[in-house]
Amino acid sequence: MPQPDVMEKLVSLCKRRGFIFQSSEIYGGTGSVWDYGPLGVELKKNLKERWWNSMVRSRDDIEGLDAAILMHPRVWEASGHVGGFVDPLVDCRNCKKRFRADDSKIKGTPGTPDAQCPACGMKGTLSEARQFNLMFKTFMGPLEDSAAVVYLRPETAQGIYVNFLNVQQSTRQKVPFGIAQIGKAFRNEITPGNFIFRTREFEQMEMQFFVEPDSAPKWFEYWKAQRMEWHRALGLSENRLEFHEHTKEELAHYARGAFDVQFDFGGTLGFQEIEGVHNRGDFDLTQHQQFSGKKLEYFDQPANKRYLPHVIETSVGADRTTLAALVNAYREETVEGESEGRTVLGLHPSLAPIKVAVFPLMKKEGMPEMAQKIAADLRKDFRVDYDDGGAIGRRYRRQDEVGTPFCITVDVDSVAAGGPGDVTIRTRDDLSQVRVPVAQLKAAISDLLSRDETRATIEALSETWRRV
Ligand code: GAP
Numbered sequence: 001m002p003q004p005d006v007m008e009k010l011v012s013l014c015k016r017r018g019f020i021f022q023s024s025e026i027y028g029g030t031g032s033v034w035d036y037g038p039l040g041v042e043l044k045k046n047l048k049e050r051w052w053n054s055m056v057r058s059r060d061d062i063e064g065l066d067a068a069i070l071m072h073p074r075v076w077e078a079s080g081h082v083g084g085f086v087d088p089l090v091d092c093r094n095c096k097k098r099f100r101a102d103d104s105k106i107k108g109t110p111g112t113p114d115a116q117c118p119a120c121g122m123k124g125t126l127s128e129a130r131q132f133n134l135m136f137k138t139f140m141g142p143l144e145d146s147a148a149v150v151y152l153r154p155e156t157a158q159g160i161y162v163n164f165l166n167v168q169q170s171t172r173q174k175v176p177f178g179i180a181q182i183g184k185a186f187r188n189e190i191t192p193g194n195f196i197f198r199t200r201e202f203e204q205m206e207m208q209f210f211v212e213p214d215s216a217p218k219w220f221e222y223w224k225a226q227r228m229e230w231h232r233a234l235g236l237s238e239n240r241l242e243f244h245e246h247t248k249e250e251l252a253h254y255a256r257g258a259f260d261v262q263f264d265f266g267g268t269l270g271f272q273e274i275e276g277v278h279n280r281g282d283f284d285l286t287q288h289q290q291f292s293g294k295k296l297e298y299f300d301q302p303a304n305k306r307y308l309p310h311v312i313e314t315s316v317g318a319d320r321t322t323l324a325a326l327v328n329a330y331r332e333e334t335v336e337g338e339s340e341g342r343t344v345l346g347l348h349p350s351l352a353p354i355k356v357a358v359f360p361l362m363k364k365e366g367m368p369e370m371a372q373k374i375a376a377d378l379r380k381d382f383r384v385d386y387d388d389g390g391a392i393g394r395r396y397r398r399q400d401e402v403g404t405p406f407c408i409t410v411d412v413d414s415v416a417a418g419g420p421g422d423v424t425i426r427t428r429d430d431l432s433q434v435r436v437p438v439a440q441l442k443a444a445i446s447d448l449l450s451r452d453e454t455r456a457t458i459e460a461l462s463e464t465w466r467r468v
Contacts, residue, residue, distance in 0.1 A: 003240065005267025006330045011195055013343070014326070017402050019043065019353075020196065032192030032199045034319075039402055042353035042383060044203075044322050047234075048182050050350060051205045051316070054230055055180045062178040062207065063171050067159025069184060070140065070150050075158050078291035079284065080253045081135055085154060087190050088129040095120035100190050101129035134187045136200075152186035157313060159183075160208045161284045164296055168210075175298050175309050176219065178209035182318065194269055196319040203318035210298070210309035213282070219312045220279045224259055227277055227314050231261055234321075235348035235452070236328050240264040242271060254283045261316075263324040274324050275316035282308040325351055329403060335431075338393075345403030346429060349449045354404045355382040356445055359395050361411040363388055370419055371410040374438065382445060400428055406448060408441070 014020040018037035023030040036044055056064045076082045088101035090110040097119040101110055105118035111128030136152040139145075153159070160179045167179050182205045192198045211219045224243070231241055246258040260273040285308045289296045297306040329345045349355065358375040360367035368388055375386040385404065387395050392409065399407055409424045420438040425445075427433075436444050 003264050003266030003270075006327055007195060007265070007267060007269075010326055010330055013330075013345075013401065014040065014195075019326075019402075032189065033201050034196050034199060039353040040322075043325070043347070043351055043403075044318055046351045046353070047322055047325065048203075048205065048318055050234065051230070051318075052180070052182065055178075055205075055207050061173070061176065062180050062209075063167050063173060065160060065163060065167060065179050065181040066183065067156065067163060067181060069153050069186075071153060071158060071162070073150055074291050075162060075288075076135065076151050078287040079158050080287070081151075081154055082133070084253050085135060086131040086133050089132040089190060090129050091127045092117040092120060092122070092125050093127065094122045094125040098190065099126075132188075132190065134189065136186045136188055153184075154187050155185050155315070156181050156183045156204045156206045157208060157284070157315065160206070161288055161311075162292075164208075164210065164285065168298065175300065176209060176211040176215065178207050180205075180207040182206075194265075196323050197265070197269070197272070199319060202320070204315060205318055206313065206315045208280075209312040209314075211312060212300075213307065213310045216279055216281070216310040216312060220257060220277070223312050223314050224277050227275055227316070228261055231263070231274070231321075231324075233452070234325060234351065235346075236263060236324060240328060244271070244273070252278070254278070254280050256281045263328075265324065265327050274320050275314065278313040278315070280311040280313050282310050284311060285309065340397075342397050342400050344400045344428065347403035347405075348452065349405040352403045352405050353383065354385045354399070354402060355406065355449055357385040357387055357395070357399045357404050357407045359386075359392060359407060359409045360388050361392060361409055365412065366415045366419065367410045367412075370415055371408075374408060374410065374420075374423070374441065378442060378445065381442060382449070396426065404428060406445060414438075 017039060019040035021035045021037055023033035023035050056062050089098055090101050091098050095117060097117070099106060099118065103118065106115060106126065108115035110126040113124040115126045116123045117125050135154050137149055138152065139148040140150045141148050160181060163179070167173070182203065184201060185204050186201050189198055189200055192200055209219060209223065228241065228243070232238060240263055242262050244260040244262050246255070251258055255278045257279040259277045261275040261277070262271040263274045264271045285296045289308070296308065298309050299306050325347060326345070329347045331344050331346060332341055333344065334341045356378055358371045358378070360371040372386060375384050378384045387398070389395070396407055405428045407426045409426065411424065414421050414423050422435040422437050423441065424433050425436055
């Protein structure tokens, strides 16, 4: 079934509620660069933390790294990016618009009198295709000459390859092992767009797994399965995820084999890559060994042999996966017995920017004081919002719209007999409510947040909390 196009509504929600703003908006904005607001930064941090936990902290065969964005310019010659990271471009001499040469809207061959501009419709105004490098250039030091050129990295992977032996020798890891990092990457994209889907500044979460050459196919299969499972565990719907295998023509210059994890963004975007899993062979280490003149071989002591390991890479965009999580989570629904419907971000609880909201039902009889105390206590462990403004229904809706999985309400009964008595926990997804003693709140919220979904579990759990 085709998925609905929710992008326009999401862009508006993200701005209104402080998830994502256009960069430098008061100056008219910067093309395809975005800033994460208070809720967006929490969401993306949660996503990155899930990745770091699953790749680094929960394993003993992957080490972390945080390499610099600026690297020696020879790195990008060795990696193939100076020569090969290019898109062919054509310009229209009439309307000054620029297109990728392979844009399907261009009729005829650019540079010939027959070719027609897809924007202004003029014939014969399109230039021949020129190669355009996607790397951003800048200068290091005070001289702005060609000897001082450095690049903003277009991928984080190279920082891992050049540190392969530093990490291996300092940690005494043995092949097979991996190195993981999260960091910014920059590409001067010709056709950016679709909100944070394709931007010029973005974050990657990349892991390079170094293996004995003969075992590369086995590890390739292993990482494909692991990575697909990770996306499922984020809550991305099963029917919106699929693999796409690269054909020979699609393969990047470094890859022997590549599978994309694709997500169905709905609307005109449809299924698109969110992660690449690549079998890079020994391309990168061979290149760096040659360009740097330094041996990068691994010494396998038990087998008494030296070799260049092969690399299986997993490369996922933090921003693009954040967008997938938002698209996947967005829903509008009617509420039984209410005239107004509600907008819900059904985010996985671990991704939700705010974990719990605490409300006093009314601003009297000690309810705000008790609610504030509960919020302050819970804040030691969770991101908590306190809200005493407006009707309770409106407050619930505001939290639903930003994906808060649980709301706690302090009411008249909570403060009766001098309180603190029971409070209500209400779930975002099925609107079920349960009374929990204040003393059990922290345990109850921890319990709920550790689960994959918020539906229908709460009733069964409430008895356990009461007995504690
Ligand atoms: N080291 C391999 C590599 O960089 P890639 O397929 O070019 O591979 C990997 O990029 C991931 O990075 C993509 O699947 C996507 O999620 C993200 N990505 C790439 N270009 C992007 C852009 N311009 N904006 C946002 N995310 C991008």
